[in-house]
Amino acid sequence: MNAEIIAVGSELLLGQITNTNARFLSGQLALIGINVYYHTVVGDNATRFKHALEIAESRSDFIIITGGLGPTKDDLTKETVASHLGLPLESDENAMEQIELFFKRTKREMTENNRKQALILQGAQVLPNNHGMAPGMVVTKEDKLYMLLPGPPSELEPMFLTYGTAALVGRLSSQEQIVSRVLRFFGIGEALLENEIEDLIDNQSNPTIAPLAAEGEVTLRLTAKHSVISSAIELIDEMEEKILSRVGQYFYGYDEISLMDELAKLLKENKLTISCAESLTGGMFQEQFTSIPGAGGSLKGGVICYTNEVKANVLHVRKETIEHDGVVSRKCAAELAENVASLMNADIGISFTGVAGPDELEGKPVGTVYIGISVNGKPAAVEKLNLGGTRAANRIRTVKYGCYFLLKKLKEIQEA
Amino acid sequence: MNAEIIAVGSELLLGQITNTNARFLSGQLALIGINVYYHTVVGDNATRFKHALEIAESRSDFIIITGGLGPTKDDLTKETVASHLGLPLESDENAMEQIELFFKRTKREMTENNRKQALILQGAQVLPNNHGMAPGMVVTKEDKLYMLLPGPPSELEPMFLTYGTAALVGRLSSQEQIVSRVLRFFGIGEALLENEIEDLIDNQSNPTIAPLAAEGEVTLRLTAKHSVISSAIELIDEMEEKILSRVGQYFYGYDEISLMDELAKLLKENKLTISCAESLTGGMFQEQFTSIPGAGGSLKGGVICYTNEVKANVLHVRKETIEHDGVVSRKCAAELAENVASLMNADIGISFTGVAGPDELEGKPVGTVYIGISVNGKPAAVEKLNLGGTRAANRIRTVKYGCYFLLKKLKEIQEA
Incomplete structure (x- = not known):
């Protein structure tokens, strides 16, 4: 089954937003063995959209259409597909009920054009929308399979994962199983990692090995094909073992897991509490930590000790440290970590102080960062970083390094 | 001149990377008055790429092709375009020199396939690559204009800005100027906003009006065309005035500005300091605030008062409040805002307490949020929200509402 993804929306053609839906869906379809051969983007224009549909039908079996299911006038996806396929639109009771409930719950006023969102193509299987109002749908016409999904990624992604994949798997004719696994590394550059496994990459066939670098991390995606799923998994297991025997010290997790996920898991398992003093990161560490459901515990x-005043008065960094060593210093990071743990009555204190940029600070260059970690009231260990990126990249990498150092520290303690 | 962007690369169809080049180029082309009607993505497959070229030629005057200019086996863009257009490839001396210099400078060994990168289509105008090895090029054949650009955004973006735009502007036949402006609204739904300006949307021609909703915000993009740029701006000014006379109370800024940018600007102008107590948002408000260079001042x-213990011991929320009203309450929000301002010695205290989800808290449903704002030591004003989204969406919207309420409050004070 060959697929094509058509995104509908003039905002894509104007460069206002990026087509992240095509990337998400392509990755998901690869996992269930559906080849995507084309992406198309077309504006909110019925004629050009119909033209794109005709081309897609001439070359693809399965056509996914994203966007244009909303309540406004330029949302013309359903109407255009309906007229193109010669299928009438009908109001779906369940979808209508969900829309009414949404307005009741949020105490907002419902307008007539919101009712449009409950219309579905006659005979279509409805994909419920648990994060918005417009339902998705799947319909077959003349051997072609059509799937309509809402444009906002916050609606499309959960809808596809929860209902879309299931709707497809039942219709798949191919018996080849594709298994994919991502290995995640931190603390090693892409070129160096590739060097260490160069022969494996050169001789790859099944599984394939695809490296990708982003924001200080490197990932390797292993993909194996086999008629028996357990055999595909075995192929991946073998390759993973070879890779980790060479660069295992930099490996930290699988697939979509982040360093922060790993940290939250380890803290929960060990019933440890944490507290954090953030200067240059301005709250990013804690924001990411609390974005993981259940981690907040x-x-x-x-x-957030952005000013020297708060470092001194709220976190009691010594006057001598600030005046003699400065706030971008080993000593300041240590005192921040120790004192925030004591103030918050937590097992662990972690601190971030440094120069995010664009300007230098205390004569220290952009990218100078100190991370302090104090566990169980002990004097803090401090790590120094020399980062070379933009303000935003330096903050992101600082938080990742914080997770990485703390994970290492906790594993050392566990093993001791 | 109607344009189409074809991105070549199997990694795009596998979902390994996002087609950010299409977004970048579309935005840039809009600025110089070139309409983009289609984006296409095709894999590293000569047959399917040729097929995509034929379709593009049937509907577009100007075809931009990105990616596939590298030295490896799967980089087939130049060869395919050459055979499709019947133009031979020739080695470009300047490009060859730049490649040799690159290898000399980095002391790396040059392989035969690197020479491939210096090949250009006969008769093409070369676009130099100052950030990599593969040159770009522009060529005309049978009334169609083709531009080939390298795939990595770090090479494509500077190449297009420095050489690509200039190459195009010289070839543009139309002298029409296009001006675009985005109006940003908060606190009103997309459907409701459109209802208010339905007649303007129905009768739009010049300027056009394109609404877009994202994360609780709605934007309207106004785009006007005129042979004289000042007249295009006038057309937009007139339409903006009409729109704002109806929904001006929800308008907060132009183009790429965010609510947080507006807030940071207003605080700086008025030399006001701020402090923040964050429970459900976990640091997101401050992380966003400090991500704006210079706002940190x-x-x-x-x-971050995630636990009741920290609310009580560090921010001195009264025991009575926590036991009687709970931490998700008007009173708790007020005390948090007042006390964080006093602890941090700041002019303004803002607080966020509520239920992000997925579970309810204190018997209060997911989405119940209180935002407290205390200015100059005065008792806090508290706003209540009933949000209906996921954990992530509730946190993002809470921060936006915080900016919105604080902006409103500060403007009220200014006007009083």
Whole structure:
């Protein structure tokens, strides 16, 4: 089954937003063995959209259409597909009920054009929308399979994962199983990692090995094909073992897991509480930590100590340290980590102080960062970084390094 | 001149990377008045790429092709375009020199396939690559204009800005100027906003009006065409005035500005300092605030008060409030805002407490949020929200509402 993804929306053609839906869907379709041969983007224009549909039908079996299911006038996806396929639109009771409930719950006023969102193509299987109002749908016409999905990624992604994949798997004719696994590394550059496994990459066939670098991390995606799923998994297991025997010290997790996920898991398992003093990161560490559902239980709280005044008065960094060593210093990071743990009554204190940029600070260059970690009231260990990126990249990498150092520290303690 | 962007690369169809080049180029082309009607993505497959070229030629005057200019086996863009257009490839001396220099400078060994990168289509105008080895090029054949650009955004973007735009502007036949402006709204739904300006949308021609909703915000993009740029701006000014006379109370800014940018600007102008107590948002408000270069000067600092213990011990929320009203309450929000301002010695205290989800808290449903704002030591004003989204969406919207309420409050004070 060959697929094509058509995104509908003039905002894509104007460069206002990026077509992240095509990337998400392509990755998901690869996992269930559906080849995507084309992506198309077309504006909110019925004629050009119909033209794109005709081309897609001439070369693809399965056509996914994203966007244009909303309540406004330029949302013309359903109407155009309906007229193109010669299928009438009908109001779906369940979808209508969900829309009415949404307005009741949020105490907002419902307008007539919101009712349009409950219309579906006659005979279509409805994909419920648990994060918005417009339902998705799947319909077959003349051997072609059509799937309509809402444009906002916050609606499309959960809808596809929960209902879309299931709707497809039942219709798949191919018996080849594709298994994919991502290995995640931190603390090693892409070129160096590739060097270490160069022969494996050169001789790859099944599984394939695809490296990708992003924001200080490197990932390797292993993909194996086999008629028996357990055999595909075995092929991946073998290759993973070979790779990790060479660069295992930099490996930290699988697939979509982040360093922060790993940290939250380890803290929860060990019933440890954490607190955080953030200067240059401005709250990013704690924001990411609390974005993981359930992780919040390990976080007592923390202080954003952006000014020297707050470092001194709220977190009691010594006057001598600030005047003699400065706030971008080993000593300041240590005192911040120790004192935030004591203020918040937490097992662990972690601190971030440094120069995010664009300007230098205390004569220290952009990218100078100190991370302090104090566990169980012990004097803090401090790590120094020399990062070379933009303000945004330096902050992101600082938070990742914080997770990485703390994970290492906790594993050392466990093993001791 | 109607344009189409064809991206070549199997990694795009596998979902390994996102087609950010199409977004970048579309935005840039819009600025110089070139309409983009289609984006296409095709894999590293000569047959399917040729097929995509034929379709593009049937509907577009100007075809931009990105990616596949590298030295490896799967880089087939130049060869395919050459055979499709019947133009031979020739080695470009300047490009060859640049490639040799690159290898000399980095002391790396040059392989035969690197020479491939210096090949250009006969008769093409070369676009030099100052950030990599593969040159870009522009060529005309039978009234169609073709532009080939390298795939990596770090090479494509500077190449297009420095050489690509200039190459195009010289070839543009139309002298029509296009001006675009985005109006940003908060606190009103997309459907409701459109209802208010339905007649303007129905009768739009010049300027056009394109609404877009994302994360609780709605934007309207106004685009006007005129042979004289000042007249295009006038057309937009007139339409903006009409729109704002109806929904001006929800308008907060232009183009790429965010609510947080507006807030940071207002605080700086008025030399006001701010502090923040964050429970459900976990640091997101302060992380976003400090991500704006230079904004940090207005932020004294803040407390992430994720636990009741920290609310009580560090921010001194009264025991009575926690036991009687709970932490998800008007009173708790007020005390948090007042006390964080006093702890941090700041002019303004803002607090966020509520239920992000997925589970309810204190018997209060997911999406119940209180935002407290205290200015100059005065008792806090508290706003209540009933949000209906996921954990992530509720946190993002809470931060946006925080900016929105604080902006409103500060403007009220200014006007009083």
